Amino acid sequence: MSWDPRPVPDVTPETERYWTAAAQGELLVRECQDCGLVYHYPRSLCPDCFSERVEWREASGRGEVYSYSTARTMSGWPDDDLPLVLAYVELEEGPRLMTNVDADPSAVEIGTRVAVEFRDVDDAEIAIPVFVPEDG
Amino acid sequence: MAGTEPVYIAGAFEHPTREAPDKSTMQLHAEVAKGALEDATLEKGDVDGFFTAGVPEYESGLPPLIMADYLGLEPSYADTTDFGGSSYVSHVGHAASAIRDGRCDVALVTLAGRPRSHGQATGSGARDLRTVQDSFERIYGATNVSMYGMAAQRHMHEHGTTSEQLAEIRAAASHHAQYNEHAMYREPVTVEDVVESRVVADPLHLLDCCVISDGGGALVVVSEDVRSNLDRECVELLGFGESIGHHDAGRIDLTKTAADRSGSRAFAEAGLGPEDVDYASIYDSFTITVLEAIEDLGFCEKGEGGSFVEGGTLRAPDGDLPFNTDGGGLCSNHPANRGGMTKVIEAVRQLRNEANPEVQVDADVALAHGTGGSIGTRHGAATVVLGREDR
Numbered sequence: 001m002s003w004d005p006r007p008v009p010d011v012t013p014e015t016e017r018y019w020t021a022a023a024q025g026e027l028l029v030r031e032c033q034d035c036g037l038v039y040h041y042p043r044s045l046c047p048d049c050f051s052e053r054v055e056w057r058e059a060s061g062r063g064e065v066y067s068y069s070t071a072r073t074m075s076g077w078p079d080d081d082l083p084l085v086l087a088y089v090e091l092e093e094g095p096r097l098m099t100n101v102d103a104d105p106s107a108v109e110i111g112t113r114v115a116v117e118f119r120d121v122d123d124a125e126i127a128i129p130v131f132v133p134e135d136g
Numbered sequence: 137m138a139g140t141e142p143v144y145i146a147g148a149f150e151h152p153t154r155e156a157p158d159k160s161t162m163q164l165h166a167e168v169a170k171g172a173l174e175d176a177t178l179e180k181g182d183v184d185g186f187f188t189a190g191v192p193e194y195e196s197g198l199p200p201l202i203m204a205d206y207l208g209l210e211p212s213y214a215d216t217t218d219f220g221g222s223s224y225v226s227h228v229g230h231a232a233s234a235i236r237d238g239r240c241d242v243a244l245v246t247l248a249g250r251p252r253s254h255g256q257a258t259g260s261g262a263r264d265l266r267t268v269q270d271s272f273e274r275i276y277g278a279t280n281v282s283m284y285g286m287a288a289q290r291h292m293h294e295h296g297t298t299s300e301q302l303a304e305i306r307a308a309a310s311h312h313a314q315y316n317e318h319a320m321y322r323e324p325v326t327v328e329d330v331v332e333s334r335v336v337a338d339p340l341h342l343l344d345c346c347v348i349s350d351g352g353g354a355l356v357v358v359s360e361d362v363r364s365n366l367d368r369e370c371v372e373l374l375g376f377g378e379s380i381g382h383h384d385a386g387r388i389d390l391t392k393t394a395a396d397r398s399g400s401r402a403f404a405e406a407g408l409g410p411e412d413v414d415y416a417s418i419y420d421s422f423t424i425t426v427l428e429a430i431e432d433l434g435f436c437e438k439g440e441g442g443s444f445v446e447g448g449t450l451r452a453p454d455g456d457l458p459f460n461t462d463g464g465g466l467c468s469n470h471p472a473n474r475g476g477m478t479k480v481i482e483a484v485r486q487l488r489n490e491a492n493p494e495v496q497v498d499a500d501v502a503l504a505h506g507t508g509g510s511i512g513t514r515h516g517a518a519t520v521v522l523g524r525e526d527r
């Protein structure tokens with residue numbers, strides 16, 4: 001079995017809005033109306049206080065690399081996407097989100113400022129957020 | 137502290153195989169169960185508690201049922217807690233609780249699996265999206281190596297840890313593995329060999345990664361009543377702790393693990409501290425796994441793991457903290473991608489003077505620590521503190 005093309009996430013009632021918003025060019029986070037926590041990945045109950053009063057909030061789409069690792073080879077992964085920079089990006093809103101930094105690995109360091117872009121998948125209803133370094 | 141009745145490990149057995157294409161995983165479970173019971177001088181009919189985790193090859197199948205069926209067990213107590221590789225350290229603690237509650241007297245813990253025969257290679261990505269988290273992680277091509285790579289990268293950034301310091305962990309393990317006739321890699325390697333091996337996912341090199349092996353192991357945990365009738369040296373469980381570390385809603389800290397919680401509980405229960413440990417088995421899926429656990433267990437301050445491991449600290453028999461004297465998961469065996477079992481087994485060998493003679497430590501107190509899952513996302517941490525029976 002191969003990853004080529006990139007895998008499509010499982011869309012669930014809890015995560016559908018996140019993925020469909022991405023296809024519209026929006027990166028969403030969840031915000032608890034009771035305790036104020038802004039969190040990722042989406043969950044219907046706040047993971048700090050179990051409040052069900054959680055809202056979607058559009059993130060700025062900017063952040064910085066919290067950490068990263070570059071895979072040089074990966075069986076089954078699309079060759080065009082190698083080497084593959086896996087990263088946690090710390091969003092301006094706070095949460096650290098696992099993603100790819102779609103750039104030459106030499107352009108990526110901890111602290112590199114990045115901005116979101118969206119990649120199409122086979123399912124036209126959804127898209128996948130990735131990040132690229134700001135200002136080249 | 138609830139339940140202070142002494143509990144002992146009476147049997148420990150590591151399957152000698154590292155590649156078993158002609159055996160079923162269930163057969164390996166049975167073989168290690170038989171081996172551990174023989175080691176304990178007990179019979180299959182004595183077993184009334186059964187502890188195991190999931191069977192990787194069988195996504196469903198209700199592990200406790202298919203395994204009790206296959207093994208012919210009718211336990212009065214069963215536990216299939218699955219934290220990944222740390223599970224088997226947890227099972228020792230869970231067995232102790234069950235024994236102290238009077239639920240069983242002879243608890244059998246088994247592990248087996250055959251990832252090598254299934255063709256798994258270092259750096260492989262899991263291809264199935266099973267959990268909600270997979271859709272936010274695996275779709276980005278996250279592999280075990282790249283997730284631990286991110287942890288190493290961040291540790292280096294915050295604390296100045298170097299690739300050479302990580303490499304010393306592998307070099308020390310390989311120094312021990314040369315004396316283990318069953319080890320997958322017996323050739324000693326140097327720090328230079330590690331840092332010059334190919335990068336799998338930076339900053340981790342091929343030799344920063346554990347072996348991929350078929351195999352398994354088993355333990356027999358018994359009550360004081362049972363032990364008192366055995367003509368076999370046992371190892372006392374002095375303390376146990378476990379915990380889970382995870383994303384924390386987006387606040388993940390890649391430089392630390394839940395070993396601070398599991399370790400402090402285990403030490404508190406034992407009434408001991410890191411300074412009392414003569415030998416340590418520390419989970420070594422990757423070199424960074426060891427480094428972070430050393431800090432979190434309190435053997436040194438956070439951030440000082442790199443300098444701590446320099447200068448032969450981890451090398452048996454003379455280092456200050458001899459570790460993984462079987463060669464560990466880095467060089468000897470990482471059965472079923474789950475190394476917690478072999479961590480406990482080597483600690484038992486050390487306390488019984490059954491380690492390989494060149495690396496036998498004069499140890500009264502040993503620690504075994506497991507890290508399951510991934511410190512890059514979510515992981516189980518489990519720690520046992522063990523003591524020589526006549527210490």
Ligand SMILES: [Zn+2]
Pocket residue numbers: 032033034035036037046047048049050051
């Ligand atoms: Zn809340």
